[in-house]
Amino acid sequence: MVLTYLMDIPALQSDPTSEADRTVVRDPLPTQGSLDFRVIELFFFAYREFTGDADEILIRYGFGRAHHRVLHFVNRDPGLTIAELLDILQITKQSLSRVLRQLLDESFICQIPGDEDRRQRRLYPTQKGRALAVELSEAQVRRIESALAKTSDEDMRPIAAFLKAMASDRESAREWFERKDISWKDPE
Amino acid sequence: MVLTYLMDIPALQSDPTSEADRTVVRDPLPTQGSLDFRVIELFFFAYREFTGDADEILIRYGFGRAHHRVLHFVNRDPGLTIAELLDILQITKQSLSRVLRQLLDESFICQIPGDEDRRQRRLYPTQKGRALAVELSEAQVRRIESALAKTSDEDMRPIAAFLKAMASDRESAREWFERKDISWKDPE
DNA sequence: TAAATAGGTCAGCACCATTGACGTAATTTC
DNA sequence: GAAATTACGTCAATGGTGCTGACCTATTTA
Numbered sequence: 001m002v003l004t005y006l007m008d009i010p011a012l013q014s015d016p017t018s019e020a021d022r023t024v025v026r027d028p029l030p031t032q033g034s035l036d037f038r039v040i041e042l043f044f045f046a047y048r049e050f051t052g053d054a055d056e057i058l059i060r061y062g063f064g065r066a067h068h069r070v071l072h073f074v075n076r077d078p079g080l081t082i083a084e085l086l087d088i089l090q091i092t093k094q095s096l097s098r099v100l101r102q103l104l105d106e107s108f109i110c111q112i113p114g115d116e117d118r119r120q121r122r123l124y125p126t127q128k129g130r131a132l133a134v135e136l137s138e139a140q141v142r143r144i145e146s147a148l149a150k151t152s153d154e155d156m157r158p159i160a161a162f163l164k165a166m167a168s169d170r171e172s173a174r175e176w177f178e179r180k181d182i183s184w185k186d187p188e
Numbered sequence: 189m190v191l192t193y194l195m196d197i198p199a200l201q202s203d204p205t206s207e208a209d210r211t212v213v214r215d216p217l218p219t220q221g222s223l224d225f226r227v228i229e230l231f232f233f234a235y236r237e238f239t240g241d242a243d244e245i246l247i248r249y250g251f252g253r254a255h256h257r258v259l260h261f262v263n264r265d266p267g268l269t270i271a272e273l274l275d276i277l278q279i280t281k282q283s284l285s286r287v288l289r290q291l292l293d294e295s296f297i298c299q300i301p302g303d304e305d306r307r308q309r310r311l312y313p314t315q316k317g318r319a320l321a322v323e324l325s326e327a328q329v330r331r332i333e334s335a336l337a338k339t340s341d342e343d344m345r346p347i348a349a350f351l352k353a354m355a356s357d358r359e360s361a362r363e364w365f366e367r368k369d370i371s372w373k374d375p376e
Numbered sequence: 377t378a379a380a381t382a383g384g385t386c387a388g389c390a391c392c393a394t395t396g397a398c399g400t401a402a403t404t405t406c
Numbered sequence: 407g408a409a410a411t412t413a414c415g416t417c418a419a420t421g422g423t424g425c426t427g428a429c430c431t432a433t434t435t436a
Contacts, residue, residue, distance in 0.1 A: 017295040021316035045355035047235045107205040119413045128209035147353035158343035165335035167233035307382040
């Protein structure tokens, strides 16, 4: 009669899922039922193609998406500090370090101590880093321009407004949009 | 005089980057120069928030994005085969296996042999799997509806057209949109 | 009966992210 | 001027997601 005290402890069962929960569901979630899946799925497939363009190029350099993101923002905002970059990317410094190390070692990026605060290691692209950033962006812009080929300036407004509304929960994103004037307020 | 034959082989240098390539670049890539970065960056920040909503929920279940994607498409198209799922997700069966194994072991999904072809293991959600899929989609739909709150039916057209054009390079995506009627052709 | 197909699995590897702990140099604060 | 804070670097361990390659079973098809 040893160990009978273990018998009724649910945590020791391998799978606590009830019979009801295991019931097979055969009907699909409809495209437009109580939930509308259209934008969810369009967004998923669209973003996959969007990143795929750059991914193909990155492979040739032995890099991944993380390298791309760092290279992108360093080129868009040369002289930014590590802290600013971490804030934009929303990752930890340990995550950044490996990726940044490679970009530094291979001379796509360089570090220059801050003038006022010499603890800072401000990040700048090299010519080589600039060239790669441009190559990557060209690929993405090609897809975007192709997708927007038949879009009027008028129709561009709701598209930008939608993306901006999706993105603007986070202060760091709002601040970036403001500082870099990401808007369609007055095209000409 | 041993090993002098190694001296002029570029591949043996630790860093073949030229001095010119190493030159520091201090000017930022402008938002709207020869390349327009606005959509690129809006898309990046928007997608990060979009996936973040689901990520928070998934952590509570010990799952990641890969689990979400499998669960999503199994719920949207119950009875699909492994091959069909791989085609939609564009991954290898080895990548799928770990993730699918967990969803099966924890009874979020179940497999039923095909009626005509008994080699197939068609995938169906359980009640439990359906509940989680709905929970995840509700979070994403909340953000989307909030972002589209002030958008007219009229303005929805260009948004959908843009996303669809971005996504439709791949046959598997086009086929999905068609079969699941992902469109805004006639709202009412 | 032999070949092709649907799927499963094992092993090993790469990439990208995490937390936690510890170190160094520069700046601020008291 | 000493102490605390800040900016950044790094080491170690872990988890999730993808890959290739190889090999396996069961079933269907030729």
